[in-house]
Amino acid sequence: MKVVIIGGVAGGASAAARLRRLDEDAQIIILERGQYISYANCGLPYYVGGVITEESNLTLQTPQSFYERFRIDVRTNTEAIEIHTGDKKITVCNHNTGELYQETYDKLILSPGAEPIKPNLPGSDDNRVFTLRTVPDTLKIRAYVEQNKPKSAVVIGGGYIGMEMAENLKHAGLDVTVVEMAEHIIAPLDSDMASLVQHYARENGIRLILKNGVQALIPAKSHIEVQLSHGTLNADLVLMSVGVKPETAIAQKAEISCNSRGAILVDEHMRTSKPDIYAVGDAIAVTNFVTKQETYIPLAGPANKQGRIAADHICGRNVSFKGTQGTSVLKLFDMTVATTGIHELQAKQSNLDYDTIITYSPSHATYYPNAKNMMIKTIFEKQSGKILGAQLVGYKGVDKRCDVLATAIRAGMTAYDLTELELAYAPPFSSAKDPVNMIGFAIENILTGLVKKHHWYDIAKLPKDGSVILLDVRTDKEYEAGAIEGSIHIPLNQLRDRLHELDVSKTIYVNCRSGQRSYIACRILTQHGFACSNLSGGYEFYHAVTSEQQDERN
Ligand code: FAD
Numbered sequence: 038m039k040v041v042i043i044g045g046v047a048g049g050a051s052a053a054a055r056l057r058r059l060d061e062d063a064q065i066i067i068l069e070r071g072q073y074i075s076y077a078n079c080g081l082p083y084y085v086g087g088v089i090t091e092e093s094n095l096t097l098q099t100p101q102s103f104y105e106r107f108r109i110d111v112r113t114n115t116e117a118i119e120i121h122t123g124d125k126k127i128t129v130c131n132h133n134t135g136e137l138y139q140e141t142y143d144k145l146i147l148s149p150g151a152e153p154i155k156p157n158l159p160g161s162d163d164n165r166v167f168t169l170r171t172v173p174d175t176l177k178i179r180a181y182v183e184q185n186k187p188k189s190a191v192v193i194g195g196g197y198i199g200m201e202m203a204e205n206l207k208h209a210g211l212d213v214t215v216v217e218m219a220e221h222i223i224a225p226l227d228s229d230m231a232s233l234v235q236h237y238a239r240e241n242g243i244r245l246i247l248k249n250g251v252q253a254l255i256p257a258k259s260h261i262e263v264q265l266s267h268g269t270l271n272a273d274l275v276l277m278s279v280g281v282k283p284e285t286a287i288a289q290k291a292e293i294s295c296n297s298r299g300a301i302l303v304d305e306h307m308r309t310s311k312p313d314i315y316a317v318g319d320a321i322a323v324t325n326f327v328t329k330q331e332t333y334i335p336l337a338g339p340a341n342k343q344g345r346i347a348a349d350h351i352c353g354r355n356v357s358f359k360g361t362q363g364t365s366v367l368k369l370f371d372m373t374v375a376t377t378g379i380h381e382l383q384a385k386q387s388n389l390d391y392d393t394i395i396t397y398s399p400s401h402a403t404y405y406p407n408a409k410n411m412m413i414k415t416i417f418e419k420q421s422g423k424i425l426g427a428q429l430v431g432y433k434g435v436d437k438r439c440d441v442l443a444t445a446i447r448a449g450m451t452a453y454d455l456t457e458l459e460l461a462y463a464p465p466f467s468s469a470k471d472p473v474n475m476i477g478f479a480i481e482n483i484l485t486g487l488v489k490k491h492h493w494y495d496i497a498k499l500p501k502d503g504s505v506i507l508l509d510v511r512t513d514k515e516y517e518a519g520a521i522e523g524s525i526h527i528p529l530n531q532l533r534d535r536l537h538e539l540d541v542s543k544t545i546y547v548n549c550r551s552g553q554r555s556y557i558a559c560r561i562l563t564q565h566g567f568a569c570s571n572l573s574g575g576y577e578f579y580h581a582v583t584s585e586q587q588d589e590r591n
Contacts, residue, residue: 038063040351041127041142043117043287045069046076047337048148048318050098051344057107059352065109066140068129070116073172074098079337081175082198085182086205095172120145120291122311144313144351147288147301148344151281151319151335160254165261166275169198178276182209187273190214191263193251195222197367199278200234203243204369206274214244214270216251216263218279225363225376229493229578230414230428232585234374241370246270281335283320296322300333305357307347315351317343326360327379327425327446328387334361364443366436375439378426378446381416390419394479394490395574397551398472400434405464409433410551412578415442415476422452422484427476434467441473452480479552488559489570491546493579496521496572499546506545508569510558511576515550521579529554532561541567548572548579 040056042049045067053065067074075098083089100111112129118137119128127140153168155161165187167178181187190206192199195217203213215222215238221231222238222245235245246265254275255262263270283300285293294302294310300322307315318340325332339361349356364377384391393416399408411431417424427442429435445455455477462469470478482488499505507524509516516526527535529549539545545567549555552575562569572579 038143038351039141040065040144040146041140042067042146042148043127044148044150044318044320045074045111045113046078046148046150048150048340048344049146050075050103051341052146052148052315052317052348053103053109053344054107055345055348056351057109059348059354065107067103067109067111068115068117068127068140069111069113070132071171071173072113074100074103074111074113076172078170081169081172082201082205084175085169085178085202086208088205088208092172092176095175117287120287120293120314122291122293122314125313142313144315146307146344146347146351147285147293147309147314147316147320148318148340149284149287149320150340152284153277154280154282155277156251156279158251158254160256160261161277163254163256163261163275165256165273166254166277168277169202170281178274181274182206182211185273187211189260189272190274190276191216191251191261191270191272192276192278193263194277194279195219195245195247196224196278196280197365199276200238200367200369202276202278203238204241206276207242211274212244213242214246214272216246216249216265216270218248218250220248222247223367223374225365225380226374226428226430227381227414229582230412230430232582233412233430234369234372236581236585237372238369281319283333285320288316288320296331298322298333305359306350307343307358308350315347317347323358324360325379325383326362328383328389329360330387332361334363336361336363336365338364362443362446364439366439371432372430373432373435375429375435376427377439377443378424379416380426380428381414384416384425389425391416391425392419392483393417393492393573394476394483395492395552395578396472396475396479397553397574397577398475399468400431400472401466402464402468407433410577411435411438411472412574412581413438413472413476414574415480417452417480422480424450424452424455434472438472441471442476445473452477452484456481479556482556488556488563490552490573491570492573493582496546496579504543506539506543508539508545508547508558509549509576510547510554511549515576519576519580521548521576524548529558532558536562536565536567539567543568545569546572548576550577551575 076096114132116130189212192215195215221228250266253264260271301316319335366375409432414428416426460471509524510529547555
């Protein structure tokens with residue numbers, strides 16, 4: 038059997054290695070247009086910032102090492118130009134020699150990835166304007182920074198790569214501004230969770246300009262003028278990072294079915310519409326694991342798994358890909374941002390009967406040094422409590438909780454299941470009730486009617502005529518440092534003795550810092566005949582979101 042693979046990085050290299058492990062006799066050829074195979078795309082931003090210091094650390098394999106280990110014929114600087122599906126041939130160009138030749142295949146795997154979207158802006162061809170996809174792109178940016186010592190950078194697009202680059206350009210000593218057209222950075226987050234990240238990015242010296250698009254780049258001798266829909270910026274370096282699109286011109290030319298955004302359509306075995314042609318990675322449309330709708334989620338984990346599945350299927354193993362849930366994680370200075378499953382906006386757009394809860398939990402037992410809190414927003418099915426998605430923002434231990442929740446989503450678990458998870462605990466690592474257990478408890482309390490909850494955005498909608506009560510049960514010191522406007526203050530430990538101060542005919546909206554003490558307050562109030570509701574995420578979340586909105590207005 039002769040298998041040809043187009044693209045030798047995440048999906049392609051993974052497919053090739055798996056094929057060899059399954060079939061010692063197959064002839065395997067990788068055609069890779071670039072100079073490198075199996076390189077660390079995800080590590081590229083860290084080379085620009087000097088965190089990864091050796092260029093050699095970016096390239097995991099060479100054609101030689103791949104041949105020695107797997108006996109795979111890797112042809113770099115070699116581009117597949119055209120696929121002739123009828124007679125199972127590919128026209129190939131060897132860019133080293135300029136030679137064009139034909140290569141036959143029994144099976145073909147397409148893993149050509151995605152290319153950065155380059156908006157057709159005037160001035161974007163200036164040599165101080167960069168995009169980041171490949172090792173050469175990274176080397177170019179780093180060389181430019183080292184040789185020209187730019188003082189300022191504008192990053193266009195506040196997605197994962199944009200924010201990673203913002204941090205790394207900051208590390209490299211530049212003043213960094215991120216311009217984002219949407220109302221918040223990091224699209225997989227809802228805007229309330231994104232506001233925590235925005236606040237932190239600003240604290241770390243990243244200037245954010247939201248809800249504003251770049252209209253043109255005007256190169257001048259000493260700088261580039263970045264013209265926005267509202268205003269102008271000057272920069273010595275511009276990075277365009279507004280997303281990627283599947284690089285599928287070759288597939289489209291071969292009349293392989295693609296969707297309207299150019300992503301190749303595949304079945305659960307990664308087979309395209311043409312016989313014996315498979316496709317994987319950033320080039321394909323996937324099924325959203327939670328909503329079961331067609332979507333596009335370009336990530337390294339799914340690309341690698343799909344490569345493995347294509348290889349398995351070619352070798353006669355009956356395996357299938359069940360969809361992508363978008364589990365992803367970002368380091369921003371010391372902060373960790375992680376998401377899995379769907380966010381609230383997606384739940385709304387998919388007409389799901391969902392609800393959300395915000396929990397604020399320490400990374401580990403607070404009596405052990407250096408515990409850090411994490412904010413977690415969980416989206417769950419209203420009736421069953423099934424977990425649909427989670428967004429986590431914090432510091433230590435965020436990645437681990439995201440992975441537990443990702444596993445729970447994969448397994449179709451409910452909040453009730455989360456209450457039962459037995460997770461590793463010792464004080465330096467967690468609490469006896471892990472943040473994931475806490476999510477389960479909090480949702481279970483709502484589903485079983487022990488407590489009602491309201492959200493930060495409900496507060497502004499409450500009547501201001503005295504017909505409801507806002508009650509803050511934090512300590513005096515906490516309350517004096519800042520409180521929800523119009524709230525009255527009774528510290529939790531005094532509540533039982535001061536119930537007579539509250540009007541039993543009015544609904545009481547209770548808050549503490551995180552939602553835990555106010556939950557206890559709600560249980561006391563409920564059992565004394567008061568109608569009450571607990572503020573999800575507490576004052577900490579309310580304050581973070583509302584003050585970020587205020588910052589944006591200023
Ligand atoms: P790629 O890995 O992009 O490989 C495609 C290869 O195909 C390319 O080398 C290209 O040269 C080659 N090719 C294309 N057309 C042809 C042709 N006609 N002939 C021959 N060769 C061709 N994902 C994460 O999950 N986590 C991260 O932290 C993360 N960070 C990232 C950071 C950066 C800067 C970038 C650019 C991406 C990051 N990603 C991350 C995304 C991840 O790298 C991709 O999802 C993954 O690499 C996709 O694998 P792929 O095989 O589909 O495509």
